[in-house]
Amino acid sequence: MRRVYLDHSATTPIDARVVQAMLPYLTETFGNASSIHQFGQEARAAVDKARRQVASLINARANEIVFTSGGTEANNLAIRGVCEARQTSGRHIITSAIEHPSVRGMVEYLEQNGWTITRLPVYDNGLVRVDDVRAAIRADTVLISVMMANNEIGTIQPVKEIGALVRGRRESGQKHLSFHTDAVQAAGRAAIDVELIGCDLLSFSAHKMYAPKGVGALFIRRGTRLFPQQIGGHQERERRAGTEPVPNIVAFGAAAELARQEMVQRNEHTARLRDRFEREVEARIETIVFNGDRRQRLSHVSNISFRFIEGEGLLIHLDMQGVAVSTGSACSSGTLEPSPVIKALGRDEELARGAIRFSFGKDNTDEDVEVAVEAITRAVESLRAISPLVRESIAT
């Protein structure tokens, strides 16, 4: 059976060139980058090079990059780290209603510990409004954390405008205000320039850009105060202790460089496939709803609610036909609750439960689209044939 992977927002296959780049560090060049001897220095040089490559992807300086174990740790470190460092200036955080669990969960943790949270709405298009951000800022606000692009619907938030707002506030005296953005989905897929965005912290993760799982990075703008969370070693300039995962870091560097070089082609390719996919699904299947703004979004994602049916059944149906997709965030699978992201768009329970994310990658083909559209048509038909909701909707 032909297998079609349309879940690149959950994770990506590793690029063969990236595997090649990391292989020497899984074999001969195995030193600990903290060791003074040659074995260590070779590892150190490789980490330094990767740090420059990763920094380049977002137009940062190498010493503003802290390697972490992934996007989750980067988000946790940014939020807990800044809030612990700033808590004497205030205890108010602004965030959006559709953050990834690693931001949402950490913000909830702080809320339980006495912090006040403002969660901005995203309206029916999945976009935060800058005016809402402006109105939410208080004298005791120390952190704004709004993701660059959403992991379920791909909507791209107005981070540049939020960055300008934060800079303005800081210039007029609110020195303790920082701006963090979770760019785990955006990095490698959208051009990112931390100078242009004006963020102080930005999280990203290797496994969303054709590199292995288990490494990510946090951009920390020079001068931003932050308490380290992983303690006990001098690595990462005292901001994140623990032996550096050299092979993963090298892979991340190589993948970042490839992403930078190939971003335009990759995006043209996935946008073309995605748009063709959406046209064909729309033509063949009735009563569907696209979730999230369709212009202001990443080029590789499509999120569709199929009325009358529930997402997981559809997912398994598709899986039996070799097509891999996701219901909402991979991270919240394993739970029964419908996606909070889709609910935040104001959709009813049925649409929230019927949402499926299709996410394309650089190696998908037109044939993949054809196979997927066929499979989806069959699966939706089959599930609707047993759905009591279909008859009710005809009756009314």
Place this chain on the structure above:
Amino acid sequence: MRRVYLDHSATTPIDARVVQAMLPYLTETFGNASSIHQFGQEARAAVDKARRQVASLINARANEIVFTSGGTEANNLAIRGVCEARQTSGRHIITSAIEHPSVRGMVEYLEQNGWTITRLPVYDNGLVRVDDVRAAIRADTVLISVMMANNEIGTIQPVKEIGALVRGRRESGQKHLSFHTDAVQAAGRAAIDVELIGCDLLSFSAHKMYAPKGVGALFIRRGTRLFPQQIGGHQERERRAGTEPVPNIVAFGAAAELARQEMVQRNEHTARLRDRFEREVEARIETIVFNGDRRQRLSHVSNISFRFIEGEGLLIHLDMQGVAVSTGSACSSGTLEPSPVIKALGRDEELARGAIRFSFGKDNTDEDVEVAVEAITRAVESLRAISPLVRESIAT
């Protein structure tokens, strides 16, 4: 130039069989273990298998293993996690004077936040005394963290006796007392049975057992309460969020299985080389001091202070001859302070600064020993020739 790696306590080369085991997960089998579809289930199955392999190494149940990014995170999670969960029962911690920075640093962090710490002495042999532990336990003690084997001198602590003590206390009513041991150096090198030890938490790390850097594990005994530190996802049964690094976990599993199977031979091999090494160094170089108990220690480590000279010069001298060693913990290199471990043995400043750790591995050979002994003899001679301390000692 022949290169001789004698720094296996800092990190180990990856076993070729381990690389083979992980390679499929760097290529075809790339799914996210949280995904419901086949790609995800294949990854999940691999993680489950590795979890059983890793659990086996220490005679734990698979669901008592939480994968982390390494030993540092495992230590941090154990200590901060238990202390946060137990702080209403008490705020006293017992630890030793020679813990790894990832334990020492986290304990210091808690101390700054109002906790009381008892740091047990290790006397001139580098061993904690069980009587000291017993005497230190208070009604408000919630955690004892004593490492299984030290990373600089290899001494093996009486963890079984401490475990029995803790169990006794718990049975007589001190329910909130937990025992954590950092087994990062011991795992794969000494037989570990968490039932025999009676510990509640035990940390270990893949890259010390011929697997890649960037993955470790924390054993959490069933029923032990602990607050997660990395938040925002359902992974690891809610105890550690973040996309699992499948290739690294698979490698860890394979390495754990090999370590279990080959432990006896590996130890015989490294003990033989290490003992030969020590005999020859002792025969050829005057005025040296062995650090740490020479019986109660891991089979692969030798820590020697060379009088009149300083460790880093010796290290670089050896490095120029292709021999890789370490001065104290790799993690504390980059600082000028002499090793706190050697100082804890009651050694004077000169001996603390002159300490070098030689740590052997399964692939070292007799020829490596010969090359190393030659190189050390030359280097020590050369450095002593320029040392003002030599003349002073002759004068007195």
Place this chain on the structure above:
Amino acid sequence: MSYSDIFKDHLANPRNAGELPDANVFAEETNPVCGDRLRLSLRVRDGRIEAARFLAYGCPPTLVCGSALAEMVEGKLVDDAKHLTRHDILNAIAGLPSRKQHAAALAIEALRTALKSFRV
């Protein structure tokens, strides 16, 4: 999270799906927590369930339990059908993770509701 082959087969090829045009017994149950729904239509004659059809909305276990139930009861005496339990359904689909067993309970509830007008 991984389902059995028989489970997947029910999902891909639901048995007795639909609504009987000449049914004389109906029942519909909704899980108040997650909103899953199961509708059953039966044609009962002379104490025997001659035909059974189901419709279902919700998570895959709900769909599959509906299918398994409808297949299982067709042809059965009402008196026998009344004795079916959650476990019979679970057996028929080779089990469910414990978090999902409520789906089998929903199916049995629908059956009980349908058959409650028939005396034992």
Place this chain on the structure above:
Amino acid sequence: MSYSDIFKDHLANPRNAGELPDANVFAEETNPVCGDRLRLSLRVRDGRIEAARFLAYGCPPTLVCGSALAEMVEGKLVDDAKHLTRHDILNAIAGLPSRKQHAAALAIEALRTALKSFRV
């Protein structure tokens, strides 16, 4: 952390190591923070440093700066040697990380101490 080739060469092959039997000028300096020590012995005749030897204990930069200093001053006029600075030593060994530059300062201090009895 990575040192230059000339640095390593000084470490592997120290120049002018030892103590002059017929020295007429001695100096020894200790870094109070880390305990590093540098001892210098010079034979000075007619305003010229005819021979220079060093002994050193401590981190590699201290050893190397001692070696570089002894090599550098041998044959120099005292008046010229007095004008040497930290930077001359750093140049001679192709630089040091900033955390380690105190080693060059220690060497210059030892030289100043040794030469302080000679008027400029």
